[in-house]
Amino acid sequence: MLFRSEMSVQVLLAGPEALRSAVGNELAGCAVTALAGGADLVGEYARCLRAGTPPTMIISELALDQVDGRSAIRGIRAVERGLNAQPIPILAYAACRADDELTGFIQQMGHVVHLNRPQDAAPDDQANRLERALERLLQQLGKR
Numbered sequence: 047m048l049f050r051s052e053m054s055v056q057v058l059l060a061g062p063e064a065l066r067s068a069v070g071n072e073l074a075g076c077a078v079t080a081l082a083g084g085a086d087l088v089g090e091y092a093r094c095l096r097a098g099t100p101p102t103m104i105i106s107e108l109a110l111d112q113v114d115g116r117s118a119i120r121g122i123r124a125v126e127r128g129l130n131a132q133p134i135p136i137l138a139y140a141a142c143r144a145d146d147e148l149t150g151f152i153q154q155m156g157h158v159v160h161l162n163r164p165q166d167a168a169p170d171d172q173a174n175r176l177e178r179a180l181e182r183l184l185q186q187l188g189k190r
């Protein structure tokens with residue numbers, strides 16, 4: 047079991063329907079707010095922080111509608127600075143490997159784990175890779 051039953055895990059999940067469906071199976075027992083685009087993600091995150099109900103983590107595709115994933119992550123970090131909030135762990139899902147530019151971006155943003163989502167990977171392989179990436183995020187949170 048990825049999440050202990052006594053944990054209250056709230057996840058903002060941004061990406062296309064296929065990603066939301068695949069990831070949703072790994073997040074059984076979590077409160078998941080599914081969002082289609084980057085602007086929605088930043089807006090919902092800001093709303094949660096202002097309401098005093100910050101999510102536990104964010105899972106976001108880097109290729110998003112409205113605002114791309116990198117810009118959304120920059121927006122999330124700007125919201126945190128503006129509201130004096132701690133950085134939230136983010137799983138950045140992408141159909142590409144992390145090149146030097148993406149690696150530098152991830153390091154600059156902090157508390158971001160990248161997961162390459164190969165288009166030809168079997169669903170079970172993608173689920174296993176996702177579980178390992180989520181475990182790394184939980185370790186960053188100190189909840190594992």
